[in-house]
Amino acid sequence: MPAAAAPNDDAFDHDAALQACARGDSEALRRIYERESRYLLGVALRIVRDRATAEDVLHDAFVTIWSRASSFDAGRGAGRGWIYSLVRHAALNRVRDGARETVLEEPAAAHQDAQSALAAWQDSGDELARHAALGRLGHCLDGLEPARRACLLHAYVDGCTHSEIAARVQAPLGTVKAWIQRGLRALRECMQ
Template identity: 35%
Template structure:
């Protein structure tokens, strides 16, 4: 991962090392232009960020690009991080996941354009519109249901289901006992199911 390490343009790496500071504090310092704090934040989180990107895009070269793009956004928008809404690592991984999904969708769209000449344009347009409408409605339901969760439940669910991490990995990332992580994920799923009006089996 050393070849990934790069402080964004305009970031001054000068400054004292922020030894002993948590990730949230490093983000706060980064928001004030502290390049040393940002470099330390990168060092402590880049392996997890890259791992998530690889899981989603399935290509190491593209995962490296996604990771760099995510950290560049972190540097530019560190001031928007709100510790009351979730952990620093959760915030970072949400950005990584979003960018990785965008990369996958972009690649899929390019692939579809390459083959669309041989397809029935009218039928495809109709099906795509219906599918897009259905996907949009479902996404709204999911976002609404996520809003019903507590912060800790939402954080655990996002890592487990959007990030693709195992219960053990989620527990490690959130510094929790495995049993506690499992409970948060289970309770969050139950609450989401109820919010979406889905009957349990």
Template identity: 40%
Template structure:
């Protein structure tokens, strides 16, 4: 599956999404082959459970199949759109399961999972670029984004945690995301 990620460029992802929106099952298969490994990694990072991550991936692809017509390349890249859908599916599943804190303690049945080498290298490169861009943001923008997208908190939860008005928190996150898009472009 890692080969699919390396050989499938971003324009092809958008083409596949258009095919999925048109009802082409081959487009959905190609999209799955190209992105399932990366998207599974997103779900696994959130859920820390392979079975639950597989469930979130399946739910995510069902949502992708049903919502492919909503993808707008003018608003962002296909890979980011796909990642957001699977991320939300994983967060929904995590909320449904309740708050669990994995310990990485094998005696408790928790075990850290290592991604494949190619996936790890790609993630490290993308992660380094993202960290560099995050470092350029104002501390409030960065904190809001991290709480929302890494810790999975809602805007209301972030506002309560930071003891700031909800509108202020939303503005921080919106401005931070805009600056991140510009930096990552």
């Protein structure tokens, strides 16, 4: 299935941009994103039929492009085709995975996770240890980038969904989800 044509297709060298990504050139990834993201979003949207999910697929696909750019082989096909096939496969996998899982509503899932974490935390250790941990948590939260800290607080204190957080911080949904994941990972590392 051919991809939608981008304007001035011959003016952009996808192969060279992927090779630059493989060398760690984040500017090359940005150029690919600026050039292709709206078309790639359309590909994902046609497959998953939900804009938020399509945005997630696009985000995940660009993470894959960045991490797997070194596996691109110009001898096996064009760079643009490789990029589009990654998005298409990511979207198809999302549809297949969605058919196999039962998904809780985001607020319900977040509430369940928070309740489980609180119960486990209360069952472990004494009162003095909990107060010490709360002090460390404040210190660790202060060490996060403001955008990541805001996303975490909106999610776990205000109980907002990822979509609501994206609207509050005026950032794409995929970015908000990535900030929350990275923020949680940084908090875990800091708290150990």
